Amino acid sequence: MQFFIEIVISGVLSGLMYSLVALGFVLIYKASGVFNFAQGAMVYAAALAVVGLMGYGIPMWLSIVGAFVYMIIIGIGAERLVLSKLVNQPSITLFMATIGLSYFLEGLSSILFGNEVRSIDLGVVDEPIMSIMDATGLGISKFDLFASAIIIGLVILLSLFFQFTKIGRALRAVADDHQAALSLGISLEHIWTIVWIIAGFVALVAGLLWGSRNGVQYALSLTALKALPVLILGGFTSVPGAIVGGIIIGVSEKLAEIYIPPVLQEAFGGNYGGIEGWFPYIFALFFLLVRPEGLFGEKHIDRV
Amino acid sequence: MTLKMNTTQNMPNQDSNNVVLKVENISLSFGGVRALNNISFDVNEHEIRSIIGPNGAGKSSMLNVINGIYHPQEGSIFFNGKTRNRMNPTDVARHGIARTFQNIALFKGMTVLDNIMTGRNTLMKSNFLTNALWVGPARDEEEEHRAKVEEIIDFLEIQHIRKTPVGKLAYGLQKRVELARALAAEPTLLLLDEPMAGMNVEEKQDMCRFILEVNNQYGMTIVLIEHDMGVVMDISDRIVVLDYGRKIGDGLPDVVKNDPEVIKAYLGSGH
Numbered sequence: 001m002q003f004f005i006e007i008v009i010s011g012v013l014s015g016l017m018y019s020l021v022a023l024g025f026v027l028i029y030k031a032s033g034v035f036n037f038a039q040g041a042m043v044y045a046a047a048l049a050v051v052g053l054m055g056y057g058i059p060m061w062l063s064i065v066g067a068f069v070y071m072i073i074i075g076i077g078a079e080r081l082v083l084s085k086l087v088n089q090p091s092i093t094l095f096m097a098t099i100g101l102s103y104f105l106e107g108l109s110s111i112l113f114g115n116e117v118r119s120i121d122l123g124v125v126d127e128p129i130m131s132i133m134d135a136t137g138l139g140i141s142k143f144d145l146f147a148s149a150i151i152i153g154l155v156i157l158l159s160l161f162f163q164f165t166k167i168g169r170a171l172r173a174v175a176d177d178h179q180a181a182l183s184l185g186i187s188l189e190h191i192w193t194i195v196w197i198i199a200g201f202v203a204l205v206a207g208l209l210w211g212s213r214n215g216v217q218y219a220l221s222l223t224a225l226k227a228l229p230v231l232i233l234g235g236f237t238s239v240p241g242a243i244v245g246g247i248i249i250g251v252s253e254k255l256a257e258i259y260i261p262p263v264l265q266e267a268f269g270g271n272y273g274g275i276e277g278w279f280p281y282i283f284a285l286f287f288l289l290v291r292p293e294g295l296f297g298e299k300h301i302d303r304v
Numbered sequence: 305m306t307l308k309m310n311t312t313q314n315m316p317n318q319d320s321n322n323v324v325l326k327v328e329n330i331s332l333s334f335g336g337v338r339a340l341n342n343i344s345f346d347v348n349e350h351e352i353r354s355i356i357g358p359n360g361a362g363k364s365s366m367l368n369v370i371n372g373i374y375h376p377q378e379g380s381i382f383f384n385g386k387t388r389n390r391m392n393p394t395d396v397a398r399h400g401i402a403r404t405f406q407n408i409a410l411f412k413g414m415t416v417l418d419n420i421m422t423g424r425n426t427l428m429k430s431n432f433l434t435n436a437l438w439v440g441p442a443r444d445e446e447e448e449h450r451a452k453v454e455e456i457i458d459f460l461e462i463q464h465i466r467k468t469p470v471g472k473l474a475y476g477l478q479k480r481v482e483l484a485r486a487l488a489a490e491p492t493l494l495l496l497d498e499p500m501a502g503m504n505v506e507e508k509q510d511m512c513r514f515i516l517e518v519n520n521q522y523g524m525t526i527v528l529i530e531h532d533m534g535v536v537m538d539i540s541d542r543i544v545v546l547d548y549g550r551k552i553g554d555g556l557p558d559v560v561k562n563d564p565e566v567i568k569a570y571l572g573s574g575h
Contacts, residue, residue: 160438161435161436161438164438164446165435165436165438165442165446166421166425166428166430166435166442166445166446167432167435167436168435169414169418169421169422169425170422170425172411172413172414172418173411173414173422173425176411176412176413176414177409177410177411177412179373179393179405179409180405180409180410180411181411181422182373182393182394182397183371183373183393183397183402183403183405183409184397184402184422184423184425184426184485184489185393185394185396185397185398185425185426185489186394186397186422186425187394194432197432
């Protein structure tokens, strides 16, 4: 039982890391209807910028600020130079543009900051917290807990921003109804640029946490793919959905990794490791059949 | 329905002929379909100017041209001292034109209060940085504008629903919230696209009262599209009549009411 709880907790904590990436997708999708495939590349680019700048001997905090500036430039550039030129195009066109953008970002960031594998040290180690271990026997990673606290803090800050500021309100307005927002003098381009900047900030936080855990390497770009099942579960337009979806994926893949192989081995013999790698996708596939709009997504009923 | 009005309010402001908006020779087509054909009319300061006509006459298209959602192929629009060939929705809003939509375009998931606050967007000057950091200027501004919004809420008698998400409200109330959001922008020109459609008699009376008060007390200029002839004849200063994208009448309610062509096209059709 204790083992089970430990797995669930570590699943929740690592799931929040997926939530963070999914959150970047949701923000842009909600406001502009663009499925931004480059979100993963943005995570990678932000992490590269941090380690790249640190490589020049710049202190860490300043490198993080510098990386944020880099993300702001990318956000403004992507919106002004690419997406604003494609307004009113079919969504598949916009999607293709973001795929192109993701390759461009990976390339540009490698040129600017190098692409060899490096590590980020946030000063928190990935080892069990001893006091909890002694008291309850549960092994909970210090790093996972730290990362989760940062993510939860970020989500709270973002919700406060959306809820209580003029621009937050304008963002929600644009997400709800483009034409009505326009009639109030809200500039869609301005709002979309801001959303890209916020998504860039989220990518920076994700890059720092993921980079610190797994090293800054090209595979970071692929964390975007792990966000897909999260989005299918949580719905593409829901921030709480991204959080809950991430947690469900995190927990279910950890449980699957532990509990499915022995069953398979008993039945068919052989070795069944690495279930973690594909389980979320199969899980999301079944989920699609049952609830295509996701847990929190909007249900579309079209009048025929 | 009847609305008791003193006659002076029903008269056009001919002595203060200050033209706020003037559209000239506007033509608009979608593919081969002519939605508007060579339409011209003007709107004076402080008047209620109505556009009427049968379904598909081009009334909403006309409003969308003024608002910049549609761009006409021909003609010009004079507003705010400038003549333009086409308007742009964001600019239009910044220069003091607010509107409501025929099929309510509120932000359904947001509360009444938040919806109305979005109306003040153009009047709020704080930027992304002060908003993100939630420092002094942004916070003061928020409170100041919030006070104005509360005034509008009181005026339109919707205090009891201010924290309710708009999607949960009855249709008539949603229409009123949409008017509130438009008023929040403190526009010089208010465009109302069928503000009374789908309302019961009581709701219509309330809406009429609000429109007249907005016009009388705040001196706001109003362009109104409405189907209810009784209402239109009662509250309008002057009326433009459209039919199949053409202007077939223009003038005082009494004149328009008795124009044979108008009667043939519209009033006579068993309305």
